[in-house]
Amino acid sequence: MREWVVPLVLFAGLAAAPFAGFGEGYALTLLARTMILGMAAVGLALLVGGAGLVSLGHAATLGVGAYAVVVLDANGITDATTVLPVAIAAAALFALATGAISLRTSGVHFIMITLAFGQMAFFTASSLAAYGGDDGYTLFSRTEVAGTRLLEDRLAFHYVCLGLLGLTYLFCRAALAARFGRVLRAARENALRVRAVGLDPYPYRLLAYVLAGAIGGLAGVLLANAAEFVAPSYLSWQRSGELLFMVILGGLGSLHGAILGALAYVLLEEWLSHLTEHWRMIFGPLLILSVLFFRGGLAGLLAPRQRR
């Protein structure tokens, strides 16, 4: 089926990359960053593209996941069977609490509320002196998998990220195509119509918000492991904006587009920051131009969409 070509090529490419000349440390770092941010972007794409909910506070879910790793690390707990569930649950709970309130609004209000909650999380992280406060926290060790230090092997880490990204992608894709996704997509087009057939959009949207949060939390765990360092900046609104950029760059409504967007962003950031210290002065206008003129996104370029 044509809809699977691009994602398959993408995942195959990511799987083969370490053996196709991108196997040394720095390239692997960039690839890991791509996959981790891509995972968060896929969750966000589910929310934005699927449900039409523009969250400007998504980075907070990654931050919650990352800080969960930090808190457990500070208490000597590094085993994946504890760290993963706790981090994901923490992020999901955060999403549940903030989503329950935010989703009572819509449109601009919603965007502002998610931004504000994200800031709240940011300030909370900054004030946690025991976990580094503003300066951040360096992990004592990466998360241990079944007692081994598997994640410290860069190649292994690469494939763990890829595997989790793949699972996330498949799940989100299935969810969007299933009954759940139909309700979200319909509510996005016309919420009144959905209510008029007897369905209340709220529980579905809340669940989508929580799912996106949980995915963000998972990405946060990987992020903490990749950098072995966690700082409050992980929750900043600039990060949330960057995630939204990846979603829109990839093409709204496209999940694999979000991963492409993450790739493009990481490469762009890499390239630009080598050009000049003031790379944001180039990135900003690029962002503006891509919003103004590049509506279909990368996914739109690669595969003409038959039906949304």
Place this chain on the structure above:
Amino acid sequence: MSPELLLVQALNGLQFGILLFLVAAGLTLVFGVMDFINLAHGVQYMLGAYFGASLAAATGSFWLGLLLALPAALLAGLVLEFLVFRHLYDRDHLAQVLATFGVILFLNEGVKLVWGAAPLQMPIPALLEGGVALMPGLQYPIYRLGIIGAGLATALLLWFLVDRTRAGMLVRAGATNPEMVSALGVDIRRLFTLVFGFGAMLAGFAGVMAAPILSVEPGMGDTPLILAFVVIVIGGIGPIRGAFVAALLVGLIDTLGRAAMPDLMRLFLAPSPARQAGAAIASMLVYILMAAFLAFRPAGLFPVRTG
């Protein structure tokens, strides 16, 4: 906390609230009239501060700096409107968010390039230096009182303009039904530009006033922007009255909260964790307030839009 300290902090809260109001007023007008979410409003505030500080340094006079900074901020706002914003009015909110986000990135970096990353200084004008005795033994800076005064005056002016003039009526009408207003033959584009420019100037004005007491540095507009959003959520979109009350509320709660929280926490915790917990909770207070409003009164203090 002693009553003197309480009074000082309350005044500080009022002053902070007034500044917030000036920023939020422009934002809520723009949003109410044009349905345009402008994240870049915070940089207008920042530009005002930068223009004010550098023009004051160049001319040697605070007042000249203030006077010249206003048209400079207006001009900057109009340029942004022309180059970027007016292409976004028809677009959805996501596009607006991202494009204005790009503007923030560009300008936050831009001021670093032009003025350097170190904070600029702006001296308090001689006329407003020093303190005045509120109570025996309690001095309060005249400058801050000046801010409160200027802010109140501006609020009154704004209320008068919006409520009592023809242009203001058009603005209010445009907020509830832009199609109809343009069908009446009013040039809606010019109205938008007018509203936008005015809002930019208000934010710039707030920035100049804040410059002597806050540090003028890249990114200084980010926090006021987010707080302005909170103000709008609490105050309701559109009406100036709502923004005013909400801004004072937010300013007071934030300032008093930060002052009182560590002490409050010390009732339960040891000094060091109390300080931390206090700081953490204080910064969350405003957002908790916002969340409470959303839970119980989503339309804001003075809801105006129907549907």
Place this chain on the structure above:
Amino acid sequence: MTADPLLRIEGLSKRFGGLTVTDEVWLDVLPGEIHAVIGPNGAGKTTLINEVSGVVAPDSGRILFGGLDITRLSMPRRIRAGLARSFQITCVLPGFSVLENVALAAQARDGSSFRFLRPVAKEARLNAAAREALDAVGLADRATMPAGALSHGEKRQLELAIALATRPRLLLLDEPLAGAGPEETERLIALLDRLRSDYAILLVEHDMRAVFALADRISVLVYGRVVATGAPAAIRANPEVRAAYLGEDEA
């Protein structure tokens, strides 16, 4: 044949600011009947439908549906209880296909929508139910078109199909014939006639020919008040009604 009314509106009132839009309305709909509501523009007919379906909350009064007090229930709850409505200003999902518009309605009545793994477009049962509804209103050949591309009259038919697919007991129809051409009107009148036996219908309409052809009972709404209720012949002869309403139109 006196059966219990399926829908009972008791003393419903609503004010918007200083304007009384619904003024102590008492009305009921029996199973198997078509009860038409007519009245001049601005009489509050759409508001009445909004109040019964749950879009607008009345200030006072009660609404009983099948014996259940639905006055405080949300719209989705009322729909699930067996109410369905069509909208005067069509309210469809423009980006979805015609089939999927109706399939959504079928899905809403077919168990939980919290399913994540099976592709919904392949659910045969939902699609079959959707096709059935589309056949009934005569839109079967438009199934794969995006709903936004339908003509105005076709959107009306789609609204009806969506309402039918929720398998309701009562249909609230808000001017289903407005803007329909003569052929479409005939078709819709025939359809509504067929539906009569399976559903109770509260029909708001301006097309007097259709109203008098279809209605078992007619209520006349003027300035939010019911000024007369009765069989079509009685309404036609009622002098107050003639003066207020029928006098302005050609009956």
